[in-house]
Amino acid sequence: MNLMLVFQQGDAVLTTVFLCLIAMSVLTWTLIGLRAIQLWRTRRANREAEAGVWNAADWSAALVSIADSQAPLAHLARDGVEAVQHYRQHAQRSLGQACALDEFLTRALRKRLALEAGRLESGMTLLASVASSAPFIGLFGTVWGIYHALIGIGTNGQASIGVVAGPIGEALVATAAGLAAAIPALLAYNTFTRMQRVQTQQMDHFAHDLHAQLLTQAGELDGIRTV
Template sequence: MNFLTVFEHGDAILITVFLSLILMSILTWYLILVRGAQTWQLRRANRALEGRLWNAPDWGQAEQCLQHSRSQFANLTRAGLAALKQYQSQAGRALGQACGVDEFLTRAIRKALAQENARQEAGLTVLASIGSTAPFIGLFGTVWGIYHALVNIGHAGQMSIGAVAGPIGEALVATAAGLAAAIPAVLAYNALTRAQRVMSQELDYFAHDLHAQLLTQSGDGHGVR
């Protein structure tokens, strides 16, 4: 059966169903490619920066490593350093006396950590929505097509395999199209969710190390260690 016959002979609702499923499929594969590439690049950048950062002899050298890095670890480090400098600049004033440096750094790093995790979740809701709704949209298209095939039989007053095979076959394609859109979305959602969970744990470990290092820096002002 030629897939284009659905658009040639189907009504507006059936065509809308197929166009919706095609759009869902395109969006799914776009997110798979973009988010997959972004995740791979971020994890690679995180590992590279972590090695350079902790091997730096002092914070001056460490800050140079952050200049052109777009890694999540770099964003956390920038937020932590900015918070430490802000706290030190406000020492002796109301802001500096409001809480200790430990709590001030914790709040700043926690906020940056939440922002990085939120960025990593972008697109996951779309994949989950497509994975859960596409099969039902396809099933609706199938039911609608079969309904119209049966109505045509009633109007014709007689039934023949040749008369209903084409319309029902076209309607059943909607179910296959729904599954074709849903299955990659579900698999991609599971894979990206697992990758996001692993990266979130790595960020959490790094945030603890960063917090400890910044506390050391605020106390004696010597180097990274």
């Protein structure tokens, strides 16, 4: 069935159903494209930032190498260095006496990890909502089309092909439209969840190594300016 016939012959309810499903599909594919680009850029930036930090001769050179980087690992490194410097500058005050450097640095890194994980999760709620709700919206359109077919049968007193073909066809198209919107959203959600989990694990490993390195070389950070 030509989809334009649905808009031309369907009532307001069925037209609204199809407009909702079309909007969901457009949003899904737009988000898939944006998320794919974002994750690819983040993964590449993380590789560059990790190499810049661990290949540097000292922390001053490491900070210079990631000065312009917006990678999550670069944010972790900068926040870690700033946390150590902040602690050592206030070591004789109440903040320094409240906890050890180990705990203070751990809290700073955990806060940054939570922020970066939240950024990686952006858009996932929309994909999950489309994947879960689109089939039911399509099913509603299906039920509405069958209802109109039954009304036509009752009005004409017979179940001829001419009476039920239009409404049943609209019902089937509504079912297909719901699945067409839900399936890409579901596949994208599962794929991005997996990629996000991998990047989160990479950040956790980097934060663990960074924590150990900063505690070992805390004294070398005095006088280093974070960029």
